Amino acid sequence: MxxxxxxxxxxxxxxxxxxxxxxxxxxxxxxxxxxxxxxxxxxxxxxxxxxxxxxxxxxxxxxxxxxxxxxxxxxxxxxxxxxxxxxxxxxxxxxxxxxxxxxxxxxxxxxxxxxxxxxxxxxxxxxxxxxxxxxxxxxxxxxxxxxxxxxxxxxxxxxxxxxxxxxxxxxxxxxxxxxxxxxxxxxxxxxxxxxxxTQSFKVLDKVLVATKVNESSREILEFNNEPAAVAYAKALDVPVDELSSHFMSNPLGLMIDDEPYVRSPQAVEGSSVKFYCSILEGMELSLLESANIIxxxxxxxxxxxxxxxxxxxxxxxxxxxxxxxxxxxxxxxxxxxxxxxxxxxxxxxxxxxxxxxxxxxxxxxxxx
Amino acid sequence: MAGKIKKMIEHIISKKSGNDSTLASSLNAKLCLQGVIPKKYDASSPDDPVIIGKLQTIAAEWGVSLAGV
Known part of the structure; x- marks a missing residue:
């Protein structure tokens, strides 16, 4: 060996x-x-x-x-x-x-x-x-x-x-x-x-565009020209106060060659959403849904x-x-x-x- | 004017990858992660100076000459 x-x-x-x-x-x-x-x-x-x-x-x-x-x-x-x-x-x-x-x-x-x-x-x-x-x-x-x-x-x-x-x-x-x-x-x-x-997510057909960001703090202020938390919740069809409970199962993905490069949300801060990695202004991100990791x-x-x-x-x-x-x-x-x-x-x-x-x-x- | 961005992207990836498909794919991903999505641009895409500036910076970082592009 x-x-x-x-x-x-x-x-x-x-x-x-x-x-x-x-x-x-x-x-x-x-x-x-x-x-x-x-x-x-x-x-x-x-x-x-x-x-x-x-x-x-x-x-x-x-x-x-x-x-x-x-x-x-x-x-x-x-x-x-x-x-x-x-x-x-x-x-x-x-x-x-x-x-x-x-x-x-x-x-x-x-x-x-x-x-x-x-x-x-x-x-x-x-x-x-x-x-x-x-x-x-x-x-x-x-x-x-x-x-x-x-x-x-x-x-x-x-x-x-x-x-x-x-x-x-x-x-x-x-x-x-x-x-x-x-x-x-x-x-x-x-x-x-x-x-x-490898990541285990289904790519949904909803897209969020990061229209206002604070790159260094990994914070998204606006998606689709709306407050980020509001737009994210709308895409998921859930109330804003329930958004964070969907973070684990519905992160976002930068699609490259039909494969998501996952950006995971960390917390709702006011009307912004903080992520575990940075997102550039103008990036188009697909909504993801968790699939079978095993x-x-x-x-x-x-x-x-x-x-x-x-x-x-x-x-x-x-x-x-x-x-x-x-x-x-x-x-x-x-x-x-x-x-x-x-x-x-x-x-x-x-x-x-x-x-x-x-x-x-x-x-x-x-x-x- | 239109189409310059597509030409620049193709030139950068071709020169940097030496037409190796694995490298071309990884360079495409690196561009996307730096905020330039190659598939968004075709021969009729407007010559957006912001994207052109970003590509010039990336080309310089990657050691690719854009002379003649």
Missing amino acids: NIVKAKSDKTTTKEAVEEIKSIFGNFEPRMVLFFASSNYESEKISAEMKATFPSSDIIGCSTAGEITSGEMLKNSVVAMAFNSDVLNNVKIEIVEGISDGVDISDAMNSFESFYGKKMTEMDYKKYLGMVLIDGLTCAEESLMENIGNKTNVFFVGGSAGDDLKFEATHVCANGKSYSDAAVLALMDVKSGFDIIK EETANALQQKVEEFGEISGLVNFNCILRTLNLESDGKSKEYAEIFNDIPTTGFSTYGEQYLGHINQTATMIIFK
Whole structure:
């Protein structure tokens, strides 16, 4: 096996990392990825992971729930290790101070210097980026736009969580822990990989145009030249005071190639609606209706299994809103079991990254 | 005048993707996420200076020359 996964629910950081190490056994990781409940102190677990796997590159973050093959967990740590038959190389960079403006130029220069290639010339079939970002910065859109402007390489990932406390989220790299930061890992993948973006919504025929927005606060003041909450409620044919109870099942989608890039509403504020990701003025958004997460995720995965033959490892960045939806429907176990036969690690995120920043989606990386 | 936006979009995507269909699709998505929806523009679309300005900025960011477009 070239990819192995592990989990631990030991309460002390030291014991949890020791358990992960014992599960990995003699495996020699080129890179270790870990996702840990915010109950573990971020600085401690990052340092402990590096001390335990000193010759590996290590990245991770805090979560709003952890995922491993066949299980959706709480208050635990999950990890995945990749050996050099999967990764020819990996380079990790930290982008700090992102809430004051994202500047990725140093990170991109470092990647270019490390790989001896310009970011614009890197082959997207050979190189793969992973991005973990502090989930409370509202900087995801800017980060992803900056990355997308600089390279054709796909960067996939998620926003760190803190078990729904919304106080502090952390990203980790090589023994250190960071807030107000993003960790970027650029991998030279030897074995082949692919990306899944899946969301479970039916697209309705009602469209809301964002006619007045406050982009930086992710707030929509008007849809269709009406107060946003009024227009949204009208589209759903519900009273305004019931609007927020429909948020989970009826988010909006920016339609690209007949596929929604989901924008999830967070709260009604006066007559405005605040979202979990930004919406640009003039954007036309389709009203969505929730569908079957289990069925659509299983289908998306099955399609890749058929293309790949066998999947060596899967990293799942699953939106916390999907996790909550599954929990309220009593379907968490059924969801986790989709990944029973595939070495899987992942976490419940505060946002998903693929080409841009999206919500109520699972972005996944699969390795051959 | 009309049709310039469609030409600019096609030029940018073609140059940046090297006519690779996966890249062309991802670049189309990136444009949409930045507020330019390629499918909205055809040969008769008015030359909206706001969208043209946005495309000029994106082209510069992506390292694509718009000379002659």
